[in-house]
Amino acid sequence: MALLTPLGSLPYPQPADAANVPQHIQSLAEAVDGRTVLRFADAATRDAKVTSPVAGMLVWLSTPKQFWYHTGSAWAQLAPGPVHLANTTTGTTTSATYVETLTGSTGDPTAVTFTAPASGSVLVTVGARINSSAATAAYISANIRLSTTVTLAAADARAAISYGTNLCSATTQFQVTGLTVNSSYTATLAYKSAATTSTATFTNRFVTVTPVT
Template sequence: MALLTPLGSLPYPQPADAANIPVHIQSLAEAVDGRTVLRFADSVARDAKVTAPVAGMLCWLSTPKQYWYHTGSVWTQLAPAPVHKANSTGGTTASTTFVETLTGSTGDPTVATFTAPASGSVLVSLGSRISNSATGTCFMSAYVRLSSSSTVVLAAGDGRSAISTGTGQISASTQYLVSGLTPNSVYTASAAYRCTAGTATFAFRFITVTPVS
């Protein structure tokens, strides 16, 4: 009967075992197989091949060129990187409710698309250079939506805003935790803007989503 190594539980034969080298090599190869960095074309190919994953398994997916590991309950990306979007072009709004489009702005909207990590939590950071034509208060916040359905999972809110009051220019930023997201689901964080009076100008806008372990 083969014994097992103390750390990796890899099988090796005892002196009394039959001298069947191919069988012993096969047993060792099968034990090592699931401990290597597995390689697959994509998650579909991985799931078709690895039907009973265990915690700690590691694999490389050619699409989307990422390492993934199994937590014991779900595959998740290994060390996902922050997603950063910025737009230096200024735009204005006189809306007293949150809007995601600014008048006069050009270029891509400030929307960060990200995949929720295994923890289901991300840190949203956002900011802008803000000014106003009147003495009202200006707010920059964000909507977080499930990408597949555009369902809002966290609405923009004053309490989660970069804030400026008055007519002078000010660079303001904020950050807050978003939790309860579904691991591996794709979401968007879209910047939103409003002011209490006057016409607000937002320039050099950014939004960054950082996975939290």
């Protein structure tokens, strides 16, 4: 009976084992196979090949050129990075409720797509140069969507706020938790004015989503 190495549990024969070199090499190769960095064309190919993944298994997907590992319950991207989008055009709104499209701007709605990490949590940062046509506030926040469903709506508590007619740079950051791991979400900038009688102006807008690992 083959013994196992103390760290990797790889099999090796004992002197008393039958001298079947091909069988011993096959046993070792099969044991090593799941411990190397496996390479697949995409997630569908991976899932078809690896039907019983275990925690710590590491794979490379040619599409979308990323390393993924298994947490013990799901595949997750290894060390996912932040995603960012900026819109340098200027736009305005008089809406007192959050809207995703500004008058006079291009490129709206301004949104980034991100994959929920293994933690199910991300940090969302939004900001812009903002001013109002009157002594009132202007707000920039973000809507978080899973497909077309808003899972976290833009809100004043999660908004960068500027008050008055002076053009000011404003930014804020908030954490989003409880995301479905590996699902694709969007974070879309949303804007409003404190009053319909004043015009809120936004320029150099941006949204950044950073995974919490």
